[in-house]
Amino acid sequence: xxxxxxxxxxxxxxxxxxDQVFDIQEPxxxxxxxxxxxxxxxxxxxxxxxxxxxxxxxxxxxxIHYPDNKxxxxxxxxxxxxxxxxxxxxxxxxxxxxxxxxxxxxxLYATANWMERETWDFYGIRFEGHPNLxxxxxxEEMEVFPMRKEFPLEDQxxxxxxxxxxxR
Amino acid sequence: xxxxKATTGTTELNTxxxxxxxxxxLNLGPTHPATxxxxxxxxxxxxxxxVSGVPTIGYIHRAFEKIAERRAFYQITPLTDRMNYxxxxxxxxxxxxxVEKLLGVTVPKRAEYIRVIVMELARIADHLIxxxxxxxxxxxxxxxxxxxxxxxKIYEIYEEICGARLTTNMGRIGGMERDLSPxxxxxxxxxxxxxxxxxxxxxxxxxxxxxxxxxxxxxxPITAERALNxxxxxxxxxxxxxxxxxxVMNPYSSYQDFDFExxxxxxxxxxxxxxxxxxxxxxxxxIIQQAVDxxxxxxxxxxxPEFFLPPKQEVxxxxxxxxxxxxxxxxxIDAPVGEVYHAVEGGNGELGFYLVSDGGRTPYRxxxxxxxxxxxxxxxxxxxxxxxxxxxxILSSMNVIAGELDA
Numbered sequence: 001x002x003x004x005x006x007x008x009x010x011x012x013x014x015x016x017x018x019d020q021v022f023d024i025q026e027p028x029x030x031x032x033x034x035x036x037x038x039x040x041x042x043x044x045x046x047x048x049x050x051x052x053x054x055x056x057x058x059x060x061x062x063x064i065h066y067p068d069n070k071x072x073x074x075x076x077x078x079x080x081x082x083x084x085x086x087x088x089x090x091x092x093x094x095x096x097x098x099x100x101x102x103x104x105x106x107x108l109y110a111t112a113n114w115m116e117r118e119t120w121d122f123y124g125i126r127f128e129g130h131p132n133l134x135x136x137x138x139x140e141e142m143e144v145f146p147m148r149k150e151f152p153l154e155d156q157x158x159x160x161x162x163x164x165x166x167x168r
Numbered sequence: 169x170x171x172x173k174a175t176t177g178t179t180e181l182n183t184x185x186x187x188x189x190x191x192x193x194l195n196l197g198p199t200h201p202a203t204x205x206x207x208x209x210x211x212x213x214x215x216x217x218x219v220s221g222v223p224t225i226g227y228i229h230r231a232f233e234k235i236a237e238r239r240a241f242y243q244i245t246p247l248t249d250r251m252n253y254x255x256x257x258x259x260x261x262x263x264x265x266x267v268e269k270l271l272g273v274t275v276p277k278r279a280e281y282i283r284v285i286v287m288e289l290a291r292i293a294d295h296l297i298x299x300x301x302x303x304x305x306x307x308x309x310x311x312x313x314x315x316x317x318x319x320x321k322i323y324e325i326y327e328e329i330c331g332a333r334l335t336t337n338m339g340r341i342g343g344m345e346r347d348l349s350p351x352x353x354x355x356x357x358x359x360x361x362x363x364x365x366x367x368x369x370x371x372x373x374x375x376x377x378x379x380x381x382x383x384x385x386x387x388x389p390i391t392a393e394r395a396l397n398x399x400x401x402x403x404x405x406x407x408x409x410x411x412x413x414x415x416v417m418n419p420y421s422s423y424q425d426f427d428f429e430x431x432x433x434x435x436x437x438x439x440x441x442x443x444x445x446x447x448x449x450x451x452x453x454x455i456i457q458q459a460v461d462x463x464x465x466x467x468x469x470x471x472x473p474e475f476f477l478p479p480k481q482e483v484x485x486x487x488x489x490x491x492x493x494x495x496x497x498x499x500x501i502d503a504p505v506g507e508v509y510h511a512v513e514g515g516n517g518e519l520g521f522y523l524v525s526d527g528g529r530t531p532y533r534x535x536x537x538x539x540x541x542x543x544x545x546x547x548x549x550x551x552x553x554x555x556x557x558x559x560x561x562i563l564s565s566m567n568v569i570a571g572e573l574d575a
Contacts, residue, residue: 027506027507027508028269028270028506028507028508028509030509032507056396056397057396057399058399059399059509059511059518059520059537060520060522060535060537060542062522062533062535064524064533065533077522077535079509079520079522079537083396083410083412083417086417086418088509090507090509109397109399110394110397110398110399110545110546111397111398111399111542111545113545114541114542114544114545115542118541122233135226136225136226137225137226137229137574137575138226138229139226146231146234147233147234152238153234153235153237153238
């Protein structure tokens with residue numbers, strides 16, 4: 001079995017998925033590609049099943065919010081790891097805020113269950129097909145998705161509050 | 169016939185000639201003393217047997233990822249401290265290394281070795297707590313008392329290095345805050361000389377203790393395939409037989425210089441997890457010994473004044489240091505645009521930091537890959553079919569730290 005290097009991985013990604021993956025970069029030595037949400041599960045599945053590459057370990061996934069990117073405000077970032085070759089790969093998808101629905105990866109990785117719940121909890125990204133998509137760290141009654149950029153933290157220099165009321 | 173029905177675990181109304189079979193709902197937690205943290209497990213019990221479990225977390229969620237988006241890089245250290253508080257230096261160092269990777273700062277060899285020493289001490293403390301608490305949960309209290317004294321000694325070493333004990337803050341971007349003092353090295357050597365005897369005693373107390381082994385052997389096993397699918401890392405994964413260790417796979421901080429082994433288990437049960445942690449303590453001792461013996465000479469921090477917080481004495485006397493101190497503390501130095509993922513082997517698994525920088529003074533997005541959060545979701549699968557007392561030891565042996573779980 002030949003060694004999987006970043007160059008070979010990029011080459012294989014281009015061969016296998018063509019223009020389904022784009023914006024291929026290598027920041028700080030970690031291959032990063034972008035794809036669309038229609039393709040994300042087939043690509044993850046293909047990487048999982050590929051006899052040579054074997055990306056079978058989902059390290060982490062999280063959401064991200066770019067309010068200024070019109071039409072592509074929200075994103076999900078997957079970090080997968082091929083333990084056989086010890087190569088990591090980052091896959092990103094971006095989509096619109098108004099239509100924040102992504103297919104679930106729980107059929108592939110059991111670990112995606114809570115990660116997707118966390119992403120839903122913080123960013124309001126709905127994972128279609130998820131068995132139990134409820135909030136995980138915040139209270140159920142919460143109506144907003146707190147990690148979005150429209151909910152900034154309180155300005156620590158504001159002076160219109162009397163600190164003694166807040167125990168500080 | 170009715171008895172057969174009873175064991176299927178379905179709630180069933182019935183007629184007068186059979187007995188009523190109902191499942192008990194048991195709330196294990198949120199503040200149960202044996203869960204060692206605030207998380208709730210709603211267990212469905214059929215008699216003594218667990219039929220299903222639903223974990224609920226988030227009771228101490230503090231929104232670290234959100235808070236981090238407004239803080240300059242140095243101010244994020246206290247957040248990482250409070251994740252896995254049993255081994256906070258590892259979290260700190262992991263965070264510094266992430267920032268160093270982003271900024272492109274090269275850390276001198278001496279600082280890396282000091283970091284290794286501190287991180288391995290933290291790992292020993294973490295494993296000691298986990299294993300001794302497992303002993304407490306099976307009714308063996310004295311082991312806990314023995315090793316708590318040893319953890320105290322580790323904390324005294326921290327105290328000698330940086331002044332703090334639990335939420336340490338001994339690192340800086342580019343190295344360490346200060347060099348190891350001769351007294352600190354002496355204390356580390358003393359620990360290396362004295363601790364093995366206690367550790368051996370601790371091991372003999374448990375390893376062949378009939379009651380203990382009966383309580384943990386074959387309890388809560390998980391196969392290597394399931395563990396990988398669940399994203400397990402650290403001792404929990406290695407107990408299942410996969411020799412994945414970030415220190416070896418993606419060496420950071422000069423770990424490639426040291427000679428150590430990765431202990432692995434075979435069955436992935438509670439006993440294996442216990443044994444893997446014990447063995448890792450020995451390996452950590454080996455690493456510390458090598459690092460202390462071969463501690464390189466040289467500076468303890470990188471020559472990167474725009475990122476390395478200058479020593480306080482310098483700040484009082486030197487104008488340059490004062491300016492840099494101010495600029496760093498106020499977060500006036502922007503980071504380059506970029507995204508970094510850096511992982512370290514934390515006390516209980518791969519602790520990863522995913523940092524997206526848009527070129528400002530704070531991270532645009534910071535995501536913590538918290539090992540506890542990832543493998544606690546396997547808990548229901550591991551407890552189904554066992555008894556309540558087993559559920560307690562499984563939870564203990566997984567080393568789920570509430571601070572890290574909820575972040």
